[in-house]
Amino acid sequence: MKLTLPDGPFEAYLFDCDGTIADSMPLHYLGWKHVLADWNCEFAEDHFYSLGGMPVTEIIAMLNERDGLSMPVDEIRRRKEEFFFGNLSLLKGIPEVLEHIEVSHGQVPFAVVSGGTRSCVTASLRSLNILDKFETLVCAGDYMRSKPHPEPFLMAAERLGVAPEACLVFEDTDMGIEAATAAGMASVKVPGPLERVLVG
Known part of the structure; x- marks a missing residue:
């Protein structure tokens, strides 16, 4: 599986957690x-x-x-x-996404934008030894309206001080892609577990 990124440059990467960073x-x-x-x-x-x-x-x-x-x-x-x-x-990361995190860390700021609780997101990132790579975490309870509403992504962009149109979103669900699009952000779709089985 190879991720195809849209043309940049981008000033920030926003990642969903479950199913995008963590194969959780x-x-x-x-x-x-x-x-x-x-x-x-x-x-x-x-x-x-x-x-x-x-x-x-x-x-x-x-x-x-x-x-x-x-x-x-x-x-x-x-x-x-x-x-x-x-x-x-038992938790593992999704290799292609982890690779982008490793290669791009320090070049642009990162945020996690998740529907998961902060405790679950933090535990997942800590388990994968990448928690310290993210400038901010936007989790359930931080926002009023969840995906597919753009609020979670817009909140992350504001925290990072980056314009929405300069952000690239990594997402595994149609709901997440819809939220990113509504926020005016470019996005890359990470195939879900069922799709990866078919591709593999």
Whole structure:
């Protein structure tokens, strides 16, 4: 798999975390299956991947509404995160994205823009030994409107002091690409786990 970057130059790189930097979506899905089993709540894998970038609390609320359930949002989120933290040793990075981070670090500032919680994002980046490469992290709870709204990306650009049109976004989901486009930013699509299996 090779990433094709649009023509630059760019003054900042903004990265989604799960599924873009960290190959963490399969691990997150196992966490969902683990906690939702107690509620007999079905959550198809392709549906989960289609929601990439949506904060955990919003996913739980969506599942509650879909199935007429009353799963406690904070408890489900906490248990899912505990599962994720307990299995971090299984986490790997996505090589092509890590390569861009290594090559470009120090040339332009980096930000992570994620629908994940700050604790999950920080743990993932620390596990991959790249946490110190990012000037700022924009995570769930930092913004009012999540992807596909442009607010998270615009917040990252503002924190870095870079104009939106000078930012390049790395994203693995259509929702994330839509948010980047709405923010006036160029983007590069990172193939998801299912696509990488087909390509490989």
